[in-house]
């Protein structure tokens with residue numbers, strides 16, 4: 001390791017120390033558009049008609065469970081893969097489709113992988129310079145050093161990847177991907193290899209750097225909280241299709257179906273049947289807009305919408321368990337007529353013990369009703 005025992009406390013803790021603002025180098029952001037993109041691998045339809053437009057400079061998170069096609073869409077945007085059907089356009093110009101296929105090096109698109117893909121036998125500076133082969137050697141080194149300086153790692157330029165921590169390697173990969181100033185930057189699970197303690201700081205600083213470069217960015221993640229933290233717009237995918245797209249608050253508050261709803265909240269779910277536009281359940285009667293008469297419905301109640309009161313008020317219930325989670329208590333409370341206890345996330349001063357009788361107040365603003373047919 002190049003750093004001696006006198007390395008600053010911050011380094012020993014492996015907390016990130018980020019670089020000099022203003023050294024990221026601005027990109028000319030491009031518009032990226034997918035239209036009816038299909039990809040198949042034998043019988044697997046990895047992408048099933050994806051249409052999506054990303055504005056210049058926008059930061060979009062592709063969110064979805066494992067295998068829903070996120071990486072495939074990135075690879076197609078980068079030009080690493082050719083789609084079976086559909087078009088990809090950069091600033092209105094077709095780069096895939098209509099018999100056209102532009103290779104990755106002619107797209108001005110940067111790709112950052114989950115495992116960082118650093119070359120172990122090259123120094124940090126050489127790793128970053130690698131993506132700048134189209135520049136004269138002197139210019140490439142200047143650009144590489146500037147990118148390293150932006151991520152706070154210029155002093156490790158002569159080190160090798162194995163001498164750096166996971167968080168530092170992530171920043172080298174980031175420096176390498178921003179150094180050529182791509183108009184579009186594609187990042188596949190860029191924070192998943194970092195431990196929780198580092199992740200928030202690295203993530204926030206990475207977003208700051210991305211904003212500074214101005215590049216249009218797609219970040220793939222399966223973590224809804226991460227997507228909400230960083231994205232201008234979230235694109236939720238399932239089985240090769242876009243389920244819903246919009247700002248975080250739209251997806252959280254107005255999910256289009258049960259699948260989308262479950263992605264963002266660990267709901268209490270109570271089944272019922274739609275009668276006269278409403279669903280009657282042991283925890284109340286709720287409007288079921290858009291559901292047909294007799295349709296099976298699921299009433300979804302957010303844990304923060306379950307309030308505990310003194311016994312005698314609202315619905316009768318009994319506390320089954322209570323866990324102190326720091327900012328809130330997680331309380332399981334049994335309510336007559338329900339198969340499972342309700343989960344309540346509560347921060348109120350009324351803190352009944354396990355086994356205590358309580359009143360259970362359901363906040364109807366925290367309830368969503370969906371057709372039960374969604375997978």
Ligand SMILES: Nc1ncnc2c1ncn2[C@@H]1O[C@H](COP(=O)(O)OP(=O)(O)OP(=O)(O)O)[C@@H](O)[C@H]1O
Pocket residue numbers: 041044045046064065066067068069070071072073222
């Ligand atoms: N080269 C390939 N050959 C065969 N099947 C593939 C190939 N690449 C992807 N698939 C399949 O296509 C589907 C989509 O894969 P993809 O990697 O795009 O999903 P993902 O959403 O990125 O998943 P993860 O979050 O696990 O990375 C999956 O069913 C996967 O098994």
